[in-house]
Every structure is written in structure tokens, then in C-alpha cells.
Amino acid sequence: MTQEQNQVAPNSLRGEQVIRTIVREHQGLWRIIDLMDLLEQDMNINANPPDELLFNTIFDYIQHFSNRVHSQPTEIRLYAVLREKSPESGPLLDKLEKGYVIGHEKLLELRQLLKECMANWPNGRESFGHGLSRFSAALRKHIKKEEGVVLPRARSLLTDEDWNKIVAARDQQDDPLFGDRVKEEFRDLRLKIISLTPERLGGLGLVHTERVTAHKKGQELLSIKDLVTSYGQIEVLHNIDITINSGEIVSLVGANGAGKSTLLMTISGLQPTNKGQIIFDGEDLSKISADKRVSKGIVQVPEGRQVFKDMTVYDNLLLGAYTRSKDPSIQDDIEKIYSKFPILRQKRYNLAGELSGGQQQMLAMGRALMARPRLLLLDEPSMGLAPLIIEEIFEIVRELKDEGMTIFLVEQNASQALALADRGYVLETGVVVLQGTGRELLSNEKVREAYLGM
Ligand SMILES: Nc1ncnc2c1ncn2[C@@H]1O[C@H](COP(=O)(O)OP(=O)(O)O)[C@@H](O)[C@H]1O
Ligand SMILES: [Mg+2]
Structure with missing residues (x-):
């Protein structure tokens, strides 16, 4: 909790609900970032080639998030409403929005690095590892900014009516934070990630075969x-x-x-x-x-x-x-x-x-x-x-x-x-x-x- 959050009384009960939803979505994403870090460490410490399917599912998950936001005809609804109420937030919101676009490009790069790393293992491990750390650091920063600045400001400035507008946008736009269908898709991807994650890293380790790694596949x-x-x-x-x-x-x-x-x-x-x-x-x-x-x-x-x-x-x-x-x-x-x-x-x-x-x-x-x-x-x-x-x-x-x-x-x-x-x-x-x-x-x-x- 930041100071800003502690000091300002909530303006809207609706807002409280919505913020809780956003924070929960962020927590889900945060856990996925933690997992990405763990997998990167595992790759470096145990010298095992990365699990391509698991990584790609994680990238799907993050890309899904970013796509949904970025492909909106207008900018993110919450940002738009906040812009009106708080012009001084403009530059920060611009920056966060741009973060979505850059993140999208970085994901494509990561998929490419993963592919190269699999094909030339152990060459390419370093580039892929670095790409991963930079990406997860940027994503964490993004979430912290949203939770530390954007949400507290929105919380103090937006009214019930504003929040209802934000929530109402979900049906037309599949807003990534509230849309039921989107939530369902996230849940499926998250379940897949959990299933594929090895048990020693807290997953279900559903893979029953020895994992088919780059050097074994096709043999x-x-x-x-x-x-x-x-x-x-x-x-x-x-x-x-x-x-x-x-x-x-x-x-x-x-x-x-x-x-x-x-x-x-x-x-x-x-x-x-x-x-x-x-x-x-x-x-x-x-x-x-x-x-x-x-x-x-x-x-x-x-x-x-x-x-x-x-x-x-x-x-x-x-x-x-x-x-x-x-x-x-x-x-x-x-x-x-x-x-x-x-x-x-x-x-x-x-x-x-x-x-x-x-x-x-x-x-x-x-x-x-x-x-x-x-x-x-x-x-x-x-x-x-x-x-x-x-x-x-x-x-x-x-x-x-x-x-x-x-x-x-x-x-x-x-x-x-x-x-x-x-x-x-x-x-x-x-x-x-x-x-x-x-x-x-x-x-x-x-x-x-x-x-x-x-
Ligand atoms: N236990 C058996 N003793 C003698 N002939 C058998 C036996 N099981 C299958 N066959 C014969 O072997 C051939 C192949 O059968 P099968 O392997 O069951 O074919 P499919 O599974 O392709 O239907 C058939 O002509 C079948 O009559
Ligand atoms: Mg038969």
C-alpha cells in the first residue's frame, strides 16, 4: 500500500469492487512473472533446455493480456476516464500505454529467442535468459506503477458513475479486466501453465513422459x-x-x-x-x-x-x-x-x-x-x-x-x-x-x- 492509497478515502463503493478485481488480475499475472523468473533460474542452474510448450503458454497468457488491451479501438477505458479527471496523469498514462505496445513486441522477440535457444542449445541460453529478466522487470514495474499511482488516483477521483461506465464497457469491448469471456480464457491458460509447471517449482507437473527436450525430440x-x-x-x-x-x-x-x-x-x-x-x-x-x-x-x-x-x-x-x-x-x-x-x-x-x-x-x-x-x-x-x-x-x-x-x-x-x-x-x-x-x-x-x- 502506498501512502497515497492510505490517505484518500474511497469515493465509490463500485470503485472498490473494480479495484479489487484489477488487483486480483495483477496478482495472477505477478505469480506468472515469478514463475518465469524461477524457470529462468532453473534453466541457468540445472542447464536444462527450457520447456518450450510451457514458456510459450506463459507468453500466450501475457500476450493475451496485452493484446486485449492494446487492440481496443480506444485506449484503456480506465485510463481514458482518469485522463479526463486528472490531466496531470496524462504523461504517466501515455507511458503505461506505450508499455503495452512495447511489451507486445518484446514478447515476439522472446518467442524468437526461445526458438533459437531450443535449436542451438546451449547456445542462445544467455540471450534468452537476459531477454526474460528484462521483460519480467519491466512488467513488474508496470504493475507497480498501476497499483501505486494509477489506482490510488482513480480511487480518489472517480465517481460511481465513472466506474459504472468503465464496467459497462466490458460487454462491448471484452475489457481485459472485467470481461467474463476473457476471464474464462485467462483461467484456461493459467490452468495449463500450472499443469505444465514441474512439481519442484510448485506446479502439477502433468507431463507424464520424460519431458521431450530439444535434443530428444524427433529421435x-x-x-x-x-x-x-x-x-x-x-x-x-x-x-x-x-x-x-x-x-x-x-x-x-x-x-x-x-x-x-x-x-x-x-x-x-x-x-x-x-x-x-x-x-x-x-x-x-x-x-x-x-x-x-x-x-x-x-x-x-x-x-x-x-x-x-x-x-x-x-x-x-x-x-x-x-x-x-x-x-x-x-x-x-x-x-x-x-x-x-x-x-x-x-x-x-x-x-x-x-x-x-x-x-x-x-x-x-x-x-x-x-x-x-x-x-x-x-x-x-x-x-x-x-x-x-x-x-x-x-x-x-x-x-x-x-x-x-x-x-x-x-x-x-x-x-x-x-x-x-x-x-x-x-x-x-x-x-x-x-x-x-x-x-x-x-x-x-x-x-x-x-x-x-x-
Ligand atoms: N488369437 C488369434 N488366433 C488366431 N488368429 C487370430 C487371433 N487374433 C487375431 N487373429 C487373426 O489375425 C488377423 C489379424 O487380426 P487383428 O490383429 O485382430 O486385426 P485388426 O486389429 O486389424 O482388426 C485376422 O485374420 C484374425 O482373424
Ligand atoms: Mg483390432
Whole structure:
């Protein structure tokens, strides 16, 4: 509290409410700045490349704030009203307004510095770090000026009528400080930031994979070479070659009976190989049991969900962590799954058999995530679900990818699976007949005819 604030009696009750809202918004922003400083220190002390997604989300948050203000047709409403009442505040308000514009440019610069820092790590760390410190210092100064000078002046000079005008502006202008829709957007971004922030820095640490960092992203994680699998005498998979890189969604599409599930079970070790190799993270899996593969991070969500129907949702989730039985963070992870799938929290004491198909699919995915996969194998997650739920399931798959998870998505639902995928393969009676980027396959004549019914 500044002296000015202490001395002046409030002129308006409405004003008190509005100021409280502004201060609360500032506090939210202030915490984000604190986090930015922590992350910068972490980068310098631990010499870890920055988490690109987390930083960009933070920049989104700040940019959102600045955009909303800066893109107004007129200047910020509060500033405008205060200008009328207090001409001597003009220069300061000019300066603060200009700060928004400069801040906007600086954010673009920071994003560029981040990109360069990621690409050339550890080169570029210093420039990015300096950019960050200068930016957070400027932002703090800006907030202090608003709280120390602008708000106290407004508090003493503006009337109820003025404040009502400011508040009324929210509906037309999405005023960043009061608009409900804008507030909602801020809340979403803030939640994302909290989720992505590592636990040691006070976040939820939602990322379940080892964070995919600059030097790992795009590296080969799974490599299947010349793989043959049979049921007895019948050869089902013929000389399969498939590669999955870290951080990718790779989709495998093919008709019923093509051998998709057989391939996934071969990868997870539930089905033996006759010939060929499966290399995961540089290690040949041939001598490694299915259980051990789960501990190494290969986790499958089987076709048809296969949750334990007469056990509760909670117990199903707990079972997903069976390979980590002594890990003290299991309860925290269950909380994270609940925040990803709120319906599972709501139904946590229900038997899994009481859930709808879509809910069971979410449970099956949640259970798989409890094993902290590095490669998630999804076998037809959309099977038998209503379009609305399918959207939701694919949206979650996309989110997992954003968090750095590597995903092998098997689907008969080719259009959506390929639209989501970085790369894809088409399997026909046990043979890979086509491969390419998701986009290439979607526009491929043959795929359109055979799988998209076009
Ligand atoms: N346990 C099994 N024993 C013998 N044949 C099987 C078994 N499971 C699947 N098959 C056969 O293997 C082929 C591939 O099946 P599958 O991998 O389930 O295909 P998809 O998942 O693509 O529908 C099919 O011809 C199927 O009949
Ligand atoms: Mg199948």
C-alpha cells in the first residue's frame, strides 16, 4: 500500500469492487512473472533446455493480456476516464500505454529467442535468459506503477458513475479486466501453465513422459524392422517396417482383420515375434517380458477398453500403476488423471462396469497414463463411441501429444486418425502398403477410396 492509497478515502463503493478485481488480475499475472523468473533460474542452474510448450503458454497468457488491451479501438477505458479527471496523469498514462505496445513486441522477440535457444542449445541460453529478466522487470514495474499511482488516483477521483461506465464497457469491448469471456480464457491458460509447471517449482507437473527436450525430440523411439508374427501356422504380419519418433503421433489405419491389434500386442510383448526386431529407445525388446516393457514405458490401451468392470474407477486407476507399486507419487498422479478427466473424479467410487462406453475409454486411457508411458499404444479408442465423444477422445490424444507424449494410434476411423497424425501407415492383410505424413495419406487417392469412402 502506498501512502497515497492510505490517505484518500474511497469515493465509490463500485470503485472498490473494480479495484479489487484489477488487483486480483495483477496478482495472477505477478505469480506468472515469478514463475518465469524461477524457470529462468532453473534453466541457468540445472542447464536444462527450457520447456518450450510451457514458456510459450506463459507468453500466450501475457500476450493475451496485452493484446486485449492494446487492440481496443480506444485506449484503456480506465485510463481514458482518469485522463479526463486528472490531466496531470496524462504523461504517466501515455507511458503505461506505450508499455503495452512495447511489451507486445518484446514478447515476439522472446518467442524468437526461445526458438533459437531450443535449436542451438546451449547456445542462445544467455540471450534468452537476459531477454526474460528484462521483460519480467519491466512488467513488474508496470504493475507497480498501476497499483501505486494509477489506482490510488482513480480511487480518489472517480465517481460511481465513472466506474459504472468503465464496467459497462466490458460487454462491448471484452475489457481485459472485467470481461467474463476473457476471464474464462485467462483461467484456461493459467490452468495449463500450472499443469505444465514441474512439481519442484510448485506446479502439477502433468507431463507424464520424460519431458521431450530439444535434443530428444524427433529421435527414433521405436523401430520395427522386418517383423513377422504368426498365430500357429498362419502368418498374420509380413515383414513390417515402422518407425516412431519421440513426440510424434503415428497412426496406423487398416480394415478389420488387417493385423493392427496383432501388431500392438507384438510391440507390448503379449504376442511373440517370429522374425525381425523391435527396438525401443535403442534396446532390443526380444528378451524383455511384457511386464518389463510396461516399466520401460510401453503402455497399451487395449481394444474394447477392457477395464475391470467389477472394480471401482479409483481401483482401476490404481491398478494402472502396478509396475510402480512403491512410488509415493501415485496418489498425486491419480489427482492429475482426475483433472484431465473430471468425469472420472465424479465417478471415482462407481464400478467401472456402470460407466458408459466413452467414460470407460477415458478410464482405460487414465489407467494407462498411471503407468507413466513414454510410448502410448492406443487400439481403436473411437470404436463404438458417439461422434461427440470421439471428438473428445481425439482432443485428449492431441493434448497428450502437446505435453510431449509419443503415441501410436491404431484406428479403423481413418479420416480422424490421419488428420491428427504427424505420420501414418496403412496396413492391408498384414502388409504395410502405404506410408507418409498424415496429410499425404489423407489426400492419397487409394486411401480416400478404400478408407474414407470418397
Ligand atoms: N488369437 C488369434 N488366433 C488366431 N488368429 C487370430 C487371433 N487374433 C487375431 N487373429 C487373426 O489375425 C488377423 C489379424 O487380426 P487383428 O490383429 O485382430 O486385426 P485388426 O486389429 O486389424 O482388426 C485376422 O485374420 C484374425 O482373424
Ligand atoms: Mg483390432
